[in-house]
Amino acid sequence: MIRCKFLVICLSLLGVLLMKVAADAQEMMSVQVKEGHLRATTAHLGKIVATVSYGDRVTVTEERGAWKKVSLSDGKTQGWMHETALSGKRIVLSAGKGDVGTSVSRDEIALAGKGFNREVEDRYRRDNRNLDYTWINRMEEIKVSAPQMDDFIVSGLLPRSGEGGKP
Amino acid sequence: MNRLIWRTAFTSLLFLSMIGCVTVDKVTKVATDVGVATGAISGSQRASIQRGTAAVSKGLEDFTPEQEYYIGRTVGAVVLDRYPALPDEEVNSYVNLLGQTLAQASDVPELFNGYHFLVLDSEDINAFATPGGHIFVTRGLIRCCRTEDQLASVLAHEIGHIQLRHGMGAIEKARTTEALTILAQEGLKTFGSREVSRLTQVFGGVISDITNTMIINGYSRSYEYQADAAAVTILQRVGYNPGALTEMLRVMAKQIKPGGTDFARTHPSPQDRIAQLQESGKAFAGGGTPDIRRKRFARAVGIP
Numbered sequence: 001m002i003r004c005k006f007l008v009i010c011l012s013l014l015g016v017l018l019m020k021v022a023a024d025a026q027e028m029m030s031v032q033v034k035e036g037h038l039r040a041t042t043a044h045l046g047k048i049v050a051t052v053s054y055g056d057r058v059t060v061t062e063e064r065g066a067w068k069k070v071s072l073s074d075g076k077t078q079g080w081m082h083e084t085a086l087s088g089k090r091i092v093l094s095a096g097k098g099d100v101g102t103s104v105s106r107d108e109i110a111l112a113g114k115g116f117n118r119e120v121e122d123r124y125r126r127d128n129r130n131l132d133y134t135w136i137n138r139m140e141e142i143k144v145s146a147p148q149m150d151d152f153i154v155s156g157l158l159p160r161s162g163e164g165g166k167p
Numbered sequence: 168m169n170r171l172i173w174r175t176a177f178t179s180l181l182f183l184s185m186i187g188c189v190t191v192d193k194v195t196k197v198a199t200d201v202g203v204a205t206g207a208i209s210g211s212q213r214a215s216i217q218r219g220t221a222a223v224s225k226g227l228e229d230f231t232p233e234q235e236y237y238i239g240r241t242v243g244a245v246v247l248d249r250y251p252a253l254p255d256e257e258v259n260s261y262v263n264l265l266g267q268t269l270a271q272a273s274d275v276p277e278l279f280n281g282y283h284f285l286v287l288d289s290e291d292i293n294a295f296a297t298p299g300g301h302i303f304v305t306r307g308l309i310r311c312c313r314t315e316d317q318l319a320s321v322l323a324h325e326i327g328h329i330q331l332r333h334g335m336g337a338i339e340k341a342r343t344t345e346a347l348t349i350l351a352q353e354g355l356k357t358f359g360s361r362e363v364s365r366l367t368q369v370f371g372g373v374i375s376d377i378t379n380t381m382i383i384n385g386y387s388r389s390y391e392y393q394a395d396a397a398a399v400t401i402l403q404r405v406g407y408n409p410g411a412l413t414e415m416l417r418v419m420a421k422q423i424k425p426g427g428t429d430f431a432r433t434h435p436s437p438q439d440r441i442a443q444l445q446e447s448g449k450a451f452a453g454g455g456t457p458d459i460r461r462k463r464f465a466r467a468v469g470i471p
Contacts, residue, residue, distance in 0.1 A: 032232050034280050044271040054233070054279075066274075085277035091231075115350050116234040116370050121241060123367040124374075131244040135252040139243075139285040139301060142259060144267045152264050156315070157457045158406040 027060040029070070030110075032087040038079025042067040045146050045153075049079040055091040055112055230346075232279035235335065238373055239299015242334065245378045246295050246303050250287040253306060258286050261467035265315065266302060266322045272404035273323075273397070275330045282329075284322065291429035292419060295381055296325035298334040307429070311419040314456040315464035316411035320398055324412070327397030333390050337380035342372045385433030392435070392443045399449045408454030416441050 031052045039046035042064050050072060052058065061078070062069035068086060071078045089110040125131060230238070253259070266284040270276060278300040287293070287305040294304040302325045312318040328334065346369045349362060380386060395412060402409045420437035423430060434440070444450035464470075 032279070033277050034233075036277070044276060082277050084275050110231060111350075112231070112233060115230070115346065115366065116237040116373075118237070119363055120367050120370050121237055123363055124241060124370055127367070127371075131241070131248055133240065133244050135247050135285060136240050136243045136301065138252075139259070139283045140280060142263045142283060144264050148264060149268055149271075152268060153405075156460050156463070158268075 027088075028057055028090075029060055029068070029086040029088055030091040031056040031058065031081075031085060032091060033085045036081060036085045038070065038072070038077065038081055040079060042080045044082070045150055046080065048146075050077045052081075055093045057090070058086070060086075230335070230343075236279040236299040238335075238370075238377070239297035239301050241370070241374050242295075242297040242377050242381070243299070243301040243303070245374060246287075246297075246301075246382065249382065250289045250291070250293070250303070250305060253286040253288040255286065255469075258309075258467055258469065259284070261463070262286055262304065262318075262322070265319060266326070269319055269323050269401050269405055270300075270326050272401050273326050273330045278329070282326070291427065292423055292431070293429040293433075294321060294325050296328045296334065298329065298332070298377070300329060302326070302329075305429075307422075308419075309468055311422055312415055312464075312468075313418060314408075314411065314414075315460040316402070316408040316454075316456045317415040317418075318464060318468075319405070319407045320402060320412035320415050323398035323401040324394045326401060327394035328386070328390070330397055331390070331393055333386055333394070334377050334381060336390075337386070338373050338376045342369060342376060345369050346373070382433070388435045388439075391440065392447075395440055395444060396447060396449055399444070399451075408451070408456055409449070410451035410454045411456070413441055413444055413450045413452070416444075 031054055034054050036052045036056075037048045038050040038052065040049050041047070052072070056072075058070035058072060058081070060068045060070050064080075066083045067080045068083055069078060069080050070086075087110070091110045091112050093112040125133070262284040267282055270282040280300060282300040282302065284302045284304070286309065287303050289305040290307040290310075291305050292307045292311060294302070294308050296302045302322065304321060304325070308321060309318060312321060346366065349366055349369065385391075398412055399409050402411060408414075416437040419430070420441075423437065425431055435443070441450060
């Protein structure tokens with residue numbers, strides 16, 4: 001009986017070790033922005049090859065400065081993302097919470113839609129009716145498209161590097 | 168007996184090698200699962216041990232970018248309670264185009280919901296940046312700028328505050344601990360109204376911590392100098408005249424009213440900021456702004 005227990009313990013521990021080795025070979029990261037883009041080049045104005053959402057898991061296959069080349073779960077789609085759009089934690093979107101989508105998994109690490117979220121904001125606003133969020137919402141709606149920015153850079157005689165982050 | 172020692176040693180070694188490479192959470196989960204499988208602990212004991220470990224590791228975490236976004240929205244609403252927005256589509260579009268171009272060259276080009284800019288309708292010389300990427304600049308501060316490059320320096324300074332997480336740094340430590348503790352206690356379970364109410368209270372405290380520092384008392388001088396240095400770096404990366412910040416500060420020095428409740432109170436004097444830039448070798452001179460950028464700036468901000 002003791003031997004049996006010992007065997008179970010050892011096998012379980014070895015299992016964890018092997019899992020870790022597999023994880024090291026291919027680093028998995030989570031998208032930590034509401035909407036992220038995979039780009040063809042390591043530049044913010046690089047052509048968008050795919051769009052990902054908050055909590056999506058990607059596999060890092062290559063790194064270049066502050067940029068990471070990632071592939072999606074389909075194994076085919078690949079592109080570059082800036083490191084600040086990614087988190088090493090698994091982000092789990094708890095169902096019915098937050099406003100960026102729903103999905104539930106068992107081995108959660110970081111919880112999306114928890115803590116300071118839309119629900120807390122709503123409650124706070126109920127107690128602070130003097131605060132007006134109209135212009136917060138409006139300013140968040142102001143979008144700048146890639147062609148607009150590209151044109152702004154070119155016509156402003158600015159060098160078109162488009163590289164973000166530490167060089 | 169020998170066999171027991173051998174087993175203990177082997178198991179300990181395995182454990183030690185694992186602690187170096189897997190999270191405590193995972194180890195605890197496996198260990199407790201094994202404990203239940205071998206009858207050493209009960210199922211409910213397992214749940215309790217796992218919950219306790221989760222709470223501890225949660226305390227070491229920071230706020231998620233999503234939470235910073237929600238903090239930012241309300242900090243922004245408090246700013247707008249003090250200064251009204253300038254409902255001018257042209258100038259706001261221009262400031263967003265310029266600001267977002269600069270943000271891409273910062274060390275933190277990606278935020279949960281990106282960077283957004285808004286002009287405030289006030290003659291005060293003031294600007295604010297929330298942890299959620301909302302950046303505000305008053306008409307009065309835009310009037311300290313003569314060129315697009317100089318306005319770029321103003322916006323880049325605010326982006327610098329976000330990049331360096333100065334706003335989040337204003338939150339009292341006890342408040343952070345309290346918020347993370349509430350989160351850790353409940354884990355994945357849906358919050359009841361009591362927890363939401365407690366969290367909302369902490370949220371209010373967080374908003375006060377940040378807005379009191381940002382709007383009333385100002386950050387420390389060293390934070391302002393750090394944001395100035397970050398601004399010059401951003402200007403250089405995009406290709407703007409890196410001397411534009413110094414130029415703008417010279418104009419500001421003439422326009423700022425001593426005793427005012429704006430930058431006059433919350434920032435080191437323009438002269439001190441210039442001196443600091445000179446000391447750190449970041450006060451450049453002689454860089455020019457092409458006519459095209461002068462013209463589009465004048466057109467957007469309404470200078471005849």
